[in-house]
Amino acid sequence: MSTDLESISSSSIVIVGAGPAGLAAASTLTAAGRPCVLIDMSVRPGGQFWRHPGTDLVLASKTKENQGHHHWSAFTQMRSQLEDAARSGLLDYRPGQQVWAIEQDADKHFLLYLTESVRSQGAPRPAPVAVSTLILATGAYDRQLPFPGWTLPGVMAAGGVQALLKSSRVPAGLRPVVAGTGPFLMPVAAGLARAGAEHIQVCDANSLTGWARDPWGAVQAPSKGLEGVEYAGSFLRHRVRMRMRTAVVAAMGDGRVEAVRLARLTRDGSVIQGSEWEIPADLVATGWGFTPSLELPLALGTATRVDTDGSLIVDADPDGRTSVPGLLAAGEIVGVAGAVQALTQGELAALAALSDSGASVSASRRRKLHSRSRRGARFARAMNKAAPVPQNWSSWLTDETIVCRCEEVTHGVLKQMPTDLDAQEPRTLRVAGRAGMGMCQGRVCGFAVSCLGHREGGDRVAELTSLGRRPVAAPVPLAEIAQTPSQLQISGTGAQ
Amino acid sequence: MTEFILDGKPIPFLPGQTIGAALMSAGVTSWRTTRVEEMPRGMFCGIGICFDCLITVNGVPDQRACLTLAEEGADVHRS
Numbered sequence: 001m002s003t004d005l006e007s008i009s010s011s012s013i014v015i016v017g018a019g020p021a022g023l024a025a026a027s028t029l030t031a032a033g034r035p036c037v038l039i040d041m042s043v044r045p046g047g048q049f050w051r052h053p054g055t056d057l058v059l060a061s062k063t064k065e066n067q068g069h070h071h072w073s074a075f076t077q078m079r080s081q082l083e084d085a086a087r088s089g090l091l092d093y094r095p096g097q098q099v100w101a102i103e104q105d106a107d108k109h110f111l112l113y114l115t116e117s118v119r120s121q122g123a124p125r126p127a128p129v130a131v132s133t134l135i136l137a138t139g140a141y142d143r144q145l146p147f148p149g150w151t152l153p154g155v156m157a158a159g160g161v162q163a164l165l166k167s168s169r170v171p172a173g174l175r176p177v178v179a180g181t182g183p184f185l186m187p188v189a190a191g192l193a194r195a196g197a198e199h200i201q202v203c204d205a206n207s208l209t210g211w212a213r214d215p216w217g218a219v220q221a222p223s224k225g226l227e228g229v230e231y232a233g234s235f236l237r238h239r240v241r242m243r244m245r246t247a248v249v250a251a252m253g254d255g256r257v258e259a260v261r262l263a264r265l266t267r268d269g270s271v272i273q274g275s276e277w278e279i280p281a282d283l284v285a286t287g288w289g290f291t292p293s294l295e296l297p298l299a300l301g302t303a304t305r306v307d308t309d310g311s312l313i314v315d316a317d318p319d320g321r322t323s324v325p326g327l328l329a330a331g332e333i334v335g336v337a338g339a340v341q342a343l344t345q346g347e348l349a350a351l352a353a354l355s356d357s358g359a360s361v362s363a364s365r366r367r368k369l370h371s372r373s374r375r376g377a378r379f380a381r382a383m384n385k386a387a388p389v390p391q392n393w394s395s396w397l398t399d400e401t402i403v404c405r406c407e408e409v410t411h412g413v414l415k416q417m418p419t420d421l422d423a424q425e426p427r428t429l430r431v432a433g434r435a436g437m438g439m440c441q442g443r444v445c446g447f448a449v450s451c452l453g454h455r456e457g458g459d460r461v462a463e464l465t466s467l468g469r470r471p472v473a474a475p476v477p478l479a480e481i482a483q484t485p486s487q488l489q490i491s492g493t494g495a496q
Numbered sequence: 497m498t499e500f501i502l503d504g505k506p507i508p509f510l511p512g513q514t515i516g517a518a519l520m521s522a523g524v525t526s527w528r529t530t531r532v533e534e535m536p537r538g539m540f541c542g543i544g545i546c547f548d549c550l551i552t553v554n555g556v557p558d559q560r561a562c563l564t565l566a567e568e569g570a571d572v573h574r575s
C-alpha cells in the first residue's frame with residue numbers, strides 16, 4: 001500500500017453515492033453505531049432523485065426546498081440523522097468528491113482515488129482512501145439514442161432538464177418536446193409546466209397500454225400509481241399533450257433547436273410512412289430509460305449481467321453482495337427500479353455489511369425488506385416491458401447523423417466498420433474506432449454504439465462491458481494521475 | 497443583482513445557481529465549438545457526465561458548467 005493513503009478506522013465502511021440507496025445505507029449503518037465515510041460527487045446529498053438547491057437559492061428564488069419532490073420527508077429524516085452522525089464523528093461525509101479510480105491491493109483493501117468534482121486552482125488533492133468493506137451506490141444516468149440534429153444546443157437529456165430545474169430553478173426551454181420512453185418523461189414535463197413552459201408535448205415511442213402487459217407488476221408499486229394520477233391532473237391544467245407511439249426523428253435549427261420533426265411509429269419503432277410532421281420547439285428533453293454507472297464495479301472485476309431493460313447491471317444477491325468479497329452494491333447499479341427500491345436496497349446492503357462483520361441483524365426486518373424489494377423488482381420488470389428501446393430506432397438515422405458526440409463519429413462511418421477483419425479499411429476503422437473514446441468515455445454513446453455494432457448471436461454482456469470498462473472513471477488532471485494506482489493502465493486519454 | 501462576466505459581458509445569476517444554469521437563463525445556449533466540425537455545444541446531460549458544457553472559469557480550463565457554481569465577478573470564457 002502506498003504511504004500517502006489516508007487511514008480510516010478499520011471498522012469503517014465506505015459508501016460511494018449519496019442518492020436514495022447510499023443515504024439509506026449510511027443511515028442504517030450510523031443508526032447501528034458503525035462509523036462510515038460517505039463520498040459523493042455532488043455538493044449536497046440526495047442523488048439524482050432528491051437533487052435540490054442550497055438555502056441561498058431557495059431564498060433568492062422564493063421557492064420551497066422540496067419543490068417538485070416526492071417522498072421528501074424520507075429524505076429530510078435521513079439528512080437530519082446523518083447531520084447528527086457527522087457532528088458526533090460517526091459519519092465522515094465528503095461532498096463534492098468523485099472516485100476516479102479504484103483497485104484492490106494485495107491485502108484485499110479497496111483503494112479509492114479521489115478528485116474534487118469542481119477543481120479550484122491550487123486546492124490540495126484529496127488523499128486516496130483504503131477500506132475493506134465498500135458499498136457502491138453510484139446510481140445511473142439518462143440512456144440516449146442519437147437522432148438527426150441531436151447535437152444541436154437545445155437537445156438535452158431529460159434527466160438533465162430535471163436536474164437544472166431541481167438544483168438551479170431554471171427551465172431549459174419554454175416550448176419543449178419531452179421525448180423517448182418511460183414513466184420518467186412525466187415528471188420532466190410536469191416540472192417544465194410548473195416553471196412556465198407552454199405547448200408541452202410528451203412523445204413516448206411506446207404505448208402506455210404496455211403497462212397492461214404485466215398489470216400485476218404495475219399494481220405492486222402503489223406510489224407510482226398515485227404519482228401518475230397527480231401528473232394526469234397537472235397535465236390537464238397545463239394542457240400538456242401526450243402522444244403515444246410517437247418519436248422525435250429530427251431536430252432542426254440554426255445553431256440551436258428551433259423545430260422538431262415528429263413521426264408516428266409502428267410497434268417495432270419504424271416510422272409510419274407519411275406520418276411525419278414538424279412543430280416549433282426550443283427544447284427537446286430526451287431519455288430512453290437509464291444506464292447504470294458501472295465503471296467502479298467493472299474496474300474491480302465484479303460479475304455483471306444484462307437486465308430486462310437491456311442495461312448492464314451488477315449481479316448481486318438479494319442483500320447486495322457482489323462476486324467480490326467485501327463489495328456490496330445497491331440502487332440503480334443492481335437494476336433500474338426507481339428511488340423507493342433504491343432505498344430498500346441501500347438498507348439491505350448496510351444490514352448485510354453489518355451481519356458479515358459479526359453484528360446481529362433482525363431477521364424479521366430483513367424478511368420485510370426482501371419482500372418489499374421483490375415487489376419493487378416486479379414493478380421494474382413491468383416498467384421495462386412497457387417501455388423498451390424500440391428495436392428499429394436506428395432507421396431514424398441518416399449517414400450524416402453523429403452517433404458519438406465527443407468524437408463526432410457519424411453513423412455513415414460506423415456502418416462502414418467491416419465485420420470481416422481481413423477487409424478492414426484502415427481509415428474507417430481509425431475514425432470509427434474513436435466512437436466511445438471521447439471525454440465522456442462512451443457514457444453518452446455507449447449503448448447506441450453497442451446496439452449498432454451488435455452482431456447476430458453476439459454476447460451482450462461482453463459487448464456492453466467492453467464499452468463500459470474505462471481506464472479511469474472520470475477524466476482527471478495529469479497531476480492526479482501521478483498518484484497512479486498500481487494496477488491501472490493509464491492510456492493518457494484521462495487527462496483533460 | 498449578482499453577476500459574472502462571460503467574455504466581457506455581464507451575466508446575472510441567483511446565488512447558488514451553476515454557471516450553466518445562469519447562461520441558459522440569460523438565453524446563452526452554447527459556449528463551446530467542437531474540434532472536427534466546429535459545431536456549437538452547450539448543456540446536454542446536465543449532471544456532469546457528458547463533458548459537452550466545458551468552459552474556462554477564472555483561468556481554469558475545461559470546467560463543467562453544469563456543476564460549477566456561479567460566483568460574483570467570476571471571469572468566464574468560452575472554449
Ligand SMILES: Cc1cc2nc3c(=O)[nH]c(=O)nc-3n(C[C@H](O)[C@H](O)[C@H](O)COP(=O)(O)OP(=O)(O)OC[C@H]3O[C@@H](n4cnc5c(N)ncnc54)[C@H](O)[C@@H]3O)c2cc1C
Nearest residue numbers: 017019020021041047048049098099139159331332338339
Ligand atoms: C439526471 C436524473 C434525474 C432524475 N430525476 C428523477 C425524478 O425527477 N423523478 C424520479 O422518479 N426519478 C428520477 N431519476 C431516477 C432516480 O434518480 C433514481 O431512481 C434514483 O435516484 C436512484 O437512486 P440511487 O441511489 O441508486 O442513485 P442516484 O440517486 O443516482 O445517486 C448516485 C449518487 O452517486 C454519485 N456518484 C456516482 N458516481 C460517483 C463517483 N465515481 N464518485 C462519487 N460519487 C459518485 C452521484 O453523483 C449521485 O449523487 C433521475 C435520474 C437521473 C439520472
Ligand code: FES
Nearest residue numbers: 404405406438442
Ligand atoms: S459520446 Fe461517444 S465518447 Fe462521448
